[in-house]
Amino acid sequence: MWIILECDMLGILMQINPEKAREEFRTASQKNGGTGVKDFMDSMGLGVLVEQIGELKLGELLDTPPPGLDEAIAISKVIQFLEAQEYSMFSRIVFDTAPTGHTLRLLSLPDFLDASIGKILKLRSKIASAASAIKSVFGQEVQQQDAANKLEQLRERMVKVRELFRDTESTEFIIVTIPTVMAISESSRLHSSLQKESVPVRRLIVNQVLPPSTSDCKFCAIKRKDQTRALDMIRSDPELMDLNIIQAPLVDMEIRGVPALKFLGDIVWK
Numbered sequence: 001m002w003i004i005l006e007c008d009m010l011g012i013l014m015q016i017n018p019e020k021a022r023e024e025f026r027t028a029s030q031k032n033g034g035t036g037v038k039d040f041m042d043s044m045g046l047g048v049l050v051e052q053i054g055e056l057k058l059g060e061l062l063d064t065p066p067p068g069l070d071e072a073i074a075i076s077k078v079i080q081f082l083e084a085q086e087y088s089m090f091s092r093i094v095f096d097t098a099p100t101g102h103t104l105r106l107l108s109l110p111d112f113l114d115a116s117i118g119k120i121l122k123l124r125s126k127i128a129s130a131a132s133a134i135k136s137v138f139g140q141e142v143q144q145q146d147a148a149n150k151l152e153q154l155r156e157r158m159v160k161v162r163e164l165f166r167d168t169e170s171t172e173f174i175i176v177t178i179p180t181v182m183a184i185s186e187s188s189r190l191h192s193s194l195q196k197e198s199v200p201v202r203r204l205i206v207n208q209v210l211p212p213s214t215s216d217c218k219f220c221a222i223k224r225k226d227q228t229r230a231l232d233m234i235r236s237d238p239e240l241m242d243l244n245i246i247q248a249p250l251v252d253m254e255i256r257g258v259p260a261l262k263f264l265g266d267i268v269w270k
């Protein structure tokens with residue numbers, strides 16, 4: 001996943017490398033009898049979850065990277081962007097998300113974590129009240145309260161991220177597709193899921209549309225017919241028809257590097 005940070009003066013590109021993150025996780029889980037996992041999750045602001053799970057003796061479950069780790073890393077970046085002063089200079093943050101399934105998981109992760117943290121908090125308070133019925137050690141109570149506060153803080157952060165993803169004023173999810181029946185069907189399903197999640201979507205970019213030509217070869221003529229069918233499909237798709245549709249032409253060179261990206265960007269965002 002790529003993240004592009006933009007401000008008036010510059011744009012910075014960051015890459016989240018899922019394979020590297022998974023590798024770091026595996027190495028971390030082999031270190032210090034599992035405490036490395038906590039350090040790793042700590043670096044993402046999610047250490048408190050591991051602490052709680054560890055106390056419940058479920059730590060072994062974390063030896064293999066949990067599903068959603070890539071998304072958790074992305075969320076931790078969002079939290080950093082929201083909270084760290086050094087990111088306040090950026091006027092726009094662009095997440096170039098992974099394919100559809102990952103994207104939907106990313107969007108639903110804050111809800112999932114919020115619910116999970118809620119459950120852990122409830123379980124904790126049950127265990128704590130049972131424990132205090134047996135013995136009451138002042139120091140332990142303070143520790144328990146501290147952990148509960150940290151969990152509550154993490155829950156509040158998740159709520160913030162969830163709100164940000166749904167904030168029509170500051171956030172927009174732009175679906176990018178290509179003019180093929182399969183891609184458009186997938187985009188339609190994606191839009192339906194995003195709507196269910198109340199994520200604001202206003203624009204659909206259809207990339208790689210054949211530019212107009214008066215002298216199509218046989219191959220191009222067939223391809224154009226195929227694309228026209230796909231574009232018609234968008235216009236009659238109940239999920240997509242109301243979106244602002246932006247067509248980006250297929251150009252005769254590979255779009256690579258800043259000048260080429262700027263060239264295509266100027267066409268798309270004119």
Ligand SMILES: Nc1ncnc2c1ncn2[C@@H]1O[C@H](COP(=O)(O)OP(=O)(O)OP(=O)(O)O)[C@@H](O)[C@H]1O
Nearest residue numbers: 099207208209248249250251252253254255256264
């Ligand atoms: N309109 C276009 N005209 C010509 N080449 C294009 C166009 N759009 C994209 N390409 C080329 O197609 C390739 C794939 O593009 P891109 O990485 O944007 O796709 P993607 O769907 O985001 O891929 P991924 O899902 O792997 O992130 C690149 O080599 C890019 O230069």
